[in-house]
Amino acid sequence: MPATPNSGPAEAGALAIDLAALAANWRFLAALCGRAECSAVIKADGYGIGLETAMRALLSAGCKTFFVANVAEGERARAISGEPTIYVLEGLAPGAAQRLAGASLRPALSSLAEIEEWAALGRMIGRSLEAALHFDTGMNRLGLSPHDAAAAAAIANGVSVTLVMSHFVCSQWPEHPHIARQIAEFDLVRAHFPGAPASLSNSSGIFLPSKPHHHLTRPGYALYGGNPQPAAKNPMRPVVRLEARILSVREVAAGGTVGYDATWTAARPSRIATIGVGYADGIPISASREGGAEAIVGGARCPFVGRVSMDFIGLDVTDAAPGAARRGAFAELLGETIGVDELAARSGTIGYEILTRLGRRFARRYAGD
Ligand SMILES: *Cc1c(COP(=O)(O)O)cnc(C)c1O
Numbered sequence: 001m002p003a004t005p006n007s008g009p010a011e012a013g014a015l016a017i018d019l020a021a022l023a024a025n026w027r028f029l030a031a032l033c034g035r036a037e038c039s040a041v042i043k044a045d046g047y048g049i050g051l052e053t054a055m056r057a058l059l060s061a062g063c064k065t066f067f068v069a070n071v072a073e074g075e076r077a078r079a080i081s082g083e084p085t086i087y088v089l090e091g092l093a094p095g096a097a098q099r100l101a102g103a104s105l106r107p108a109l110s111s112l113a114e115i116e117e118w119a120a121l122g123r124m125i126g127r128s129l130e131a132a133l134h135f136d137t138g139m140n141r142l143g144l145s146p147h148d149a150a151a152a153a154a155i156a157n158g159v160s161v162t163l164v165m166s167h168f169v170c171s172q173w174p175e176h177p178h179i180a181r182q183i184a185e186f187d188l189v190r191a192h193f194p195g196a197p198a199s200l201s202n203s204s205g206i207f208l209p210s211k212p213h214h215h216l217t218r219p220g221y222a223l224y225g226g227n228p229q230p231a232a233k234n235p236m237r238p239v240v241r242l243e244a245r246i247l248s249v250r251e252v253a254a255g256g257t258v259g260y261d262a263t264w265t266a267a268r269p270s271r272i273a274t275i276g277v278g279y280a281d282g283i284p285i286s287a288s289r290e291g292g293a294e295a296i297v298g299g300a301r302c303p304f305v306g307r308v309s310m311d312f313i314g315l316d317v318t319d320a321a322p323g324a325a326r327r328g329a330f331a332e333l334l335g336e337t338i339g340v341d342e343l344a345a346r347s348g349t350i351g352y353e354i355l356t357r358l359g360r361r362f363a364r365r366y367a368g369d
Contacts, residue, residue, distance in 0.1 A: 012276025013242065013245065013281060013362055013363075014243055014363050014364075015362035015363070015364050016240070016366075016367065017050070017241075017364055017365065018237070018241070019054075019366055025236050025237055026063055029217070029222060032206055032207070036213035036215055037064070037216045037217070038216075039065035039216055039218050042054050042066055042220075043067065043073060047223075047224045047352070048240075049239065049240060049355075050359065051077065055080050057369065059080070067087045067218055067220075068086060068089065069088070070093065071096045074103055074105040075099070075105075082104075086104070086106065087105070087108055087132050088108060090107075090108075091114050091142060106132060106162060108131070109132065110136070110143045111144060112148060115152060115156055116155060116158075119156075122158055128158060128159055129159060131160070132163035132165050134166070135149065135164070137166040137181075137182040137186050143166065149192040152192070161193060163215075164189065164193045164198045165216075166182065166186045166189070167200075168182060168204070168205050171201065171202060172204040172229060172230055173230075173231075174207075174229075174231075183212050200212045202217075202218055202221070203219040205217070222236050223236075224239045225237060238335060240358065241332065243332050244331050245276050245328065245330055246329050246330070247275065247327065249326060249327060250271070254266050258272055258305045258306030259314055263307050264288075268318070270316055270318045275295070275313050279308050282359070282361075284347045285307060286348045287346060288308045291346065293343055294346070295315055295332060297324050297331045298320050298321040298329075300324070302325075
């Protein structure tokens with residue numbers, strides 16, 4: 001059962017987070033990974049659902065390795081438990097080495113300079129520090145160049161290399177030519193680090209027919225209910241459900257407009273419900289474009305009309321049951337019917353962006369703990 005967010009008193013909107021679904025998603029992915037270990041990526045405050053709560057649920061599900069974006073997230077994760085392995089994806093930010101070591105965090109080192117700095121700190125404190133080596137096989141974002149693999153191997157003996165990793169550019173499109181190229185490039189890199197565990201696959205990478213799972217996989221998005229294979233039916237359970245309260249319902253005559261800049265004009269006498277969420281809650285303005293987003297009111301799909309405001313959205317509830325579309329009732333923006341991928345597609349963005357922007361103003365309600 002998805003969590004029921006709408007039991008709260010006065011909030012205009014609520015984000016319900018189903019931790020049982022999160023745990024089930026991790027177990028499902030872990031089973032797909034066979035003998036490879038399945039970690040969990042909990043960066044960006046656990047993709048918006050709450051880093052600490054997500055981590056606790058994943059720990060109980062059996063997850064032992066976590067990835068965060070930066071030191072501050074790493075320290076939050078470490079405060080939850082001293083046990084798990086925690087990697088910091090942004091690597092060794094200038095000035096961060098002491099804090100990383102202090103919280104037993106492992107940076108994903110992404111340049112020769114970072115390797116040297118981490119090795120130097122290890123020498124200073126008298127033991128070689130653990131780290132991942134992150135190679136860039138095509139993203140051109142962060143990571144050592146594969147050309148530097150030999151040089152990295154030569155200086156990396158001052159570091160305890162617990163992982164050699166790279167990251168896919170477009171693993172959600174199984175036919176994309178980048179995939180085979182990156183896998184081949186990664187194999188060349190790995191040859192310089194015999195015996196070191198390797199990791200390449202994010203959520204979508206786990207589903208590739210060639211199963212490039214290596215020793216450790218790094219799913220994020222799919223854990224939170226996102227579809228790792230856009231061309232196929234989503235195998236993941238939804239984790240977030242977003243409901244917004246209807247604040248008022250009004251009749252708008254044909255020819256009347258709704259919202260700022262009068263972007264929508266009623267073609268027929270219409271009933272318009274105003275719900276109490278807007279772009280300040282993470283719903284993109286682009287959700288109100290032509291063919292844009294819909295919400296469920298009393299089982300009926302009701303289109304967004306007019307421009308999304310900071311705190312309000314108009315819904316055309318003309319075709320919803322009158323008893324359902326009333327002041328105080330709830331409209332469902334995300335849940336079993338409309339997933340993050342659909343809201344994203346209808347808004348011209350990706351589900352990752354939707355998820356990570358939701359967390360800020362909503363009351364979060366957790367269930368399934
Ligand atoms: C964000 C991230 C992941 C997780 O990717 P998803 O597509 O969310 O599964 C894995 N590895 C790296 C390096 C990342 O930055």
